Amino acid sequence: MTNESAQQAGGRSSTDVLKQREFVQIFDTTLRDGLQVEGVSATVEDKLRVAEQLDHLGVSYIEGGWPGANPKDIEFFARAATELTLATATLVAFGSTRRPKGKVDDDPTLHNLIEAGTSAVCIVAKSWDYHVLNALNTTLDEGEAMIADSVEFLVGHGRRVLVDAEHFFDGYKHNQEFAIRALEAAVVKGASHLVLCDTNGGSLPHEVGSIVAEVKAHFRNDVTIAIHCHDDTGCAVANAMAAVASGARQIQGCMNGLGERTGNTNLTTVIPNLELKMGYRCLPPGNLVRLTAVSHHIAEVLNRPMNPQAPYVGTGAFAHKAGLHVSAIVRAKDAYEHIDPVAVGNGTRFIVSEMAGRATINMKAEELGLDMDGAAVGHVIDELKRLEHEGYHFEAADASLELLMRRSAGWTHDYFTVESMRVITDELPSGAFNCEATVKVWVGDERYIDVAEGNGPVNAIDTAMRSVLIRHFPQLTKVHLTDYKVRILDGTSATGATTRVLLEATNGDRSWTTIGVSPNIIEASWQALAESLVFGLLHTPGEPHSSARQ
């Protein structure tokens, strides 16, 4: 079976829909609604970097924040105006309609929206009668007037105005007449988009599909319908696609499914669904391959670990574990993967674990360019079983796996040998802590003793080791640790339990992870650190200066 025939097999109706290639705008709200997720906070600098990434991906709109509600957001729009050059995206400031019984001219929210200086603005408007009557404590007529006045004011200031109809689906189910009246008020005054929000996130695809179709039939082509979902039923992506099938032409959502509670519509999922499976266009041609890199980059900027299970962009999205399938997958990837992972900038990965068969280890050896005979492969499998039983987990530690495989193939490193080490941690009279490590190390025939301070025991050992090794291996200046993760393996007896340490390092060109396991956290850390240094020396170009001290 060729790639082409499998693609056809996998997408029965793809030929009909591909003919359309209609455009669906992507409106990213990672920097506004996305930051409502628990546990994420972003500096203005972070937000500027995320905006650059979103533009690099090629979304149509970037909602940057709510100027006024958050002091950082005023600064964001000021800096964005001078520092960002966006190729594709339009920056949007978010706000709300004017206050009940207030006037547009002296409304602080509307004032801040204008001050933000964006060509487009998005304002939240109440379309569920209950919220107008009980949250705003005003009449339905005043609720309608708040929308009409605010849109008129903003359009009068030359802004493109998107109206975000909060709680729209619940409101429509409860009082359809008022929900439509709220939308009409916006359209009459020149809103460009009606954003139908499932604010509480409780809707299902069949409801969203039928209500959007009714709204679309009502407004025809007077306005663009946008859909804004939350994932409280696990259906945000399906809801957004149902809306598009019913005539919506803008999807609002967040990268990596960020957002309050269960998250907004995950753009990293819905974009490839629309482009690869539904026959729509969302990004500039050729940009879809940037999806995985942009997704990971944003996760890093926001200091939020990627979900390995994330569709399309997760490290596990095209990972194959079951040993017996590996050889079949290699023969015909398109019969085992729903899309070519390269289309979204991801790749096929074979996971090595205690369940690995010989085929998996052979694949991995080929990937690493190692020449391994049958005995060496058998040794790797035995070692994996033994070590994973002790608590090691090589799926997460690519560099330690590679070193294990190299050792099984007969390789040993001769970069250094540690004779002993000691770390003293003291509380100083100031109340601060001090850590000091002493290491005794052999490099070739030379014995070194060195001491270093650090901000913790592991850092102190790392610093002391480097001060020795760097004399022989100057390329180590390029290598540094980027993350340090500790897990207690037996949660029920934490203080006496086994500790697993994962260390991430980089040399600027590539990153790697090593693992250490021990009841003693320092020993586990040192195992991971030693492997990290060895891996760094093995893979960082630079002639070993073994005679540097001679």
Add this chain to the structure above:
Amino acid sequence: MTNESAQQAGGRSSTDVLKQREFVQIFDTTLRDGLQVEGVSATVEDKLRVAEQLDHLGVSYIEGGWPGANPKDIEFFARAATELTLATATLVAFGSTRRPKGKVDDDPTLHNLIEAGTSAVCIVAKSWDYHVLNALNTTLDEGEAMIADSVEFLVGHGRRVLVDAEHFFDGYKHNQEFAIRALEAAVVKGASHLVLCDTNGGSLPHEVGSIVAEVKAHFRNDVTIAIHCHDDTGCAVANAMAAVASGARQIQGCMNGLGERTGNTNLTTVIPNLELKMGYRCLPPGNLVRLTAVSHHIAEVLNRPMNPQAPYVGTGAFAHKAGLHVSAIVRAKDAYEHIDPVAVGNGTRFIVSEMAGRATINMKAEELGLDMDGAAVGHVIDELKRLEHEGYHFEAADASLELLMRRSAGWTHDYFTVESMRVITDELPSGAFNCEATVKVWVGDERYIDVAEGNGPVNAIDTAMRSVLIRHFPQLTKVHLTDYKVRILDGTSATGATTRVLLEATNGDRSWTTIGVSPNIIEASWQALAESLVFGLLHTPGEPHSSARQ
């Protein structure tokens, strides 16, 4: 607005579907397909505990493993037969059809299935012609015979047989005639269920809905149609619901969305969708309230952190952050939450962070039973802003937040004062590491000096502190640490970066989390440990024995 009226508002078509209350079987494959997820491995003991939880929830089927493919799984079925008493669930052994050109009587897989001793078995069968021809390397006629023979054999041994049609949707799109022929072979020989699998996970709801409807029309009531999806398009839940709407009456999936690549259909999402929103019944009446507890319990047994964003069961599923909404939510929860969280055993939560307003802090004070005046609330808000700027994160550390609020209200603890501490870590001649902590502590007017070993610096300090404190506060014997998490806050300069430590502890009745932040990991750990001890002393019953040493 009453709860009732909001429920009606939120579910337009609920009254029509509620009349039906048809039953949809839940087939849980957490213990088979779920364990294919990267990074999870389970002991036989773990699997038995998960099975108990699934039965407690009330699923119809529990797929326990593939006896023979994995040696642990033979042991699991043997122990399950004697050790498990299941109230609701039927245990299922998984396997495959006989080998190509083989005979059923001497087929090891079928033999192992019978040996497993379960009343029901599920066998994987190939329904995509490509896989028969190229993966099995046999003819379509033989592919069909493999299914027919195997079902006949297993039914002949008195088993209920579910046939798992692998790659069914891709196969159906590619060669509909053979896909149906494969299913017919199973039905003719007495299979109870046809499990339609979207093995590569690439299908969308409209495709699944229409194909399941065609299959249902073909087989009518001769057999039960089951749906087995993977989340590669972020639509597994929506796909399963589309299948149910088209006549499927069994959903296969995993708790917490475990499973290979992007995970199987998330049962913790689809069950409440079906019961609360679609008018189906999946569990014994009254059992849905167990969902959150079972979900968290299974996550813990499999040592896999819960996704806080998980619909219905996540800690963030009903968490409200935006300060200005808190008071409105309190007045009318049903206007801000898509279901009553109590229905699934979860609860509303108000998140306190630097964005918190006075209303949020007041809510939290009430929750904690603290009497705080306006000045104290203002102080908490200022402290939160200052500390979160330094890297603290109180959303994740409930106990540290409570202590901060108590201090702002004027409270101070007088349990102990630390004069100084020192930890020495040494590599022993054996290569193992030794940690030894010395602490000098005041309790009241008494000064103590004590020393203790530990499996790491923090454990050594913890042990030394306890050996002092326990003389005065014997209730500390109930308190122990359960997890220790370390994060480097500035990932780009790991060795010199700020470290955030989260410590979890329990006294058997309740658990709590404290936080420490410092450039020095030992100092951060000590902050978190000190707060953990104080919180434990504050909330663990036991008369302080302040004169224990007198």
